[in-house]
Amino acid sequence: MARKKVRAAWIRDDRMRRASLKRRLTGLIKKVNELSILCDMRASVVVFNREEEQLTAWPSPEAANSLIDNFYSLTDHERTMKAVDPESYVQTVIEKIEKKRADTRKVITEFEMDELMFQVQNGRELADLSPTEADKLIPYADKKLMWLSKRMGSTGVDALRASNVASGSGGNGLNMMETGRSFYYVDKWVFVDPQVQNPCDVETHLPTMVSGLDLNMEPSDEDLGTYKGESSMAGGAEDDAE
Template sequence: MMARKKVKLAYITNDGARKACFRKRKKGLLKKVSELSTLCDVNACAIIYGPYDTEPEVWPSPDGVQRVLAQFKSMPETEQSKKMFDQVTYLSQRIGKAQEQVKNQTKENREKDVKHVMFQSLSGKSLQGLMLMDLQDLTWTIDQYLEQVHSRMKNFKEALKNENQEQGATAAADRPMDNVTP
């Protein structure tokens, strides 16, 4: 089965396509609510107000929705709002995630800039004009590269040593045994 490509979440300007998409998504959402209720044995309901319907669509039935809402309203208010969040909370979470992404991208850009300065300095460009923080980051980056080089050299030496030992053992096994007496 092929994976679907990621859908760009944007308003669908074509009326027919938007209406068809709404119908399909609504059907899929109601199916998911039904599956969740059945598979996990939870009380669930759905109320969907659509621009193309005069009445809201409810699942499983108007009475079923009333039962779930009554059960929800009978809970203490602290329990009701425990896992609930509104648009402000949702947007706050999204902003937090976006800020984290910006922070990570800024760090990645900084690392690339420092690597660029390092490689330029290897080709003879002067380091004058760099601030102390830039020089500290450059030192750290160089140390990281040196650790990688030392690690690769160590691994290469060990692999070469193992290969030489294997060749020595193979050569000894291949030598004819001249002095063996039966």
């Protein structure tokens, strides 16, 4: 038979109240003794009965006074460092629940983003996504790409990027320029023109978009000239002839 739930209320009957105090005080002392043994710590119980004006101390009044004096000899910080009151306990429970909610919300969001990516891979248009879905999907996709890059390593990433360029340009780097496509790599910035790296005239050396390539075009005088910081004795054909 299940134990009857105890109602936390004042016991009006004097005889029942004294009997309950005696019974529960014995059980309390027993529990404190077990805790002191299991946790290897010092503990004491001090109970004052106002009706009978009787003080009960366990394990003894001297041991209880010694433990209390030792406690009050500590600093305020050391006293309250591990102390727990009802308010702090409730706050700790609330923080744990909030953390569980945040973790659950994160898992649900990942499932939703995986479902959206699966739908896009199976033919759903990006234009059909709502602004909220797009705002969530973009950073999630970036996070997935970064995770895959770390898993594959630098060799795997270079092979993947090379295969993407070959498939996007028909296997020919010239077709990429002829079709007017633009390919962006955010791993690093590469400056081919030395003049761009040095301070120069903004108006004369602004970057331009290359839309085509003429293999029969003759190089201009500027292309044949030397750049700033480059020696004319670079081992060219004219220098060898001299």
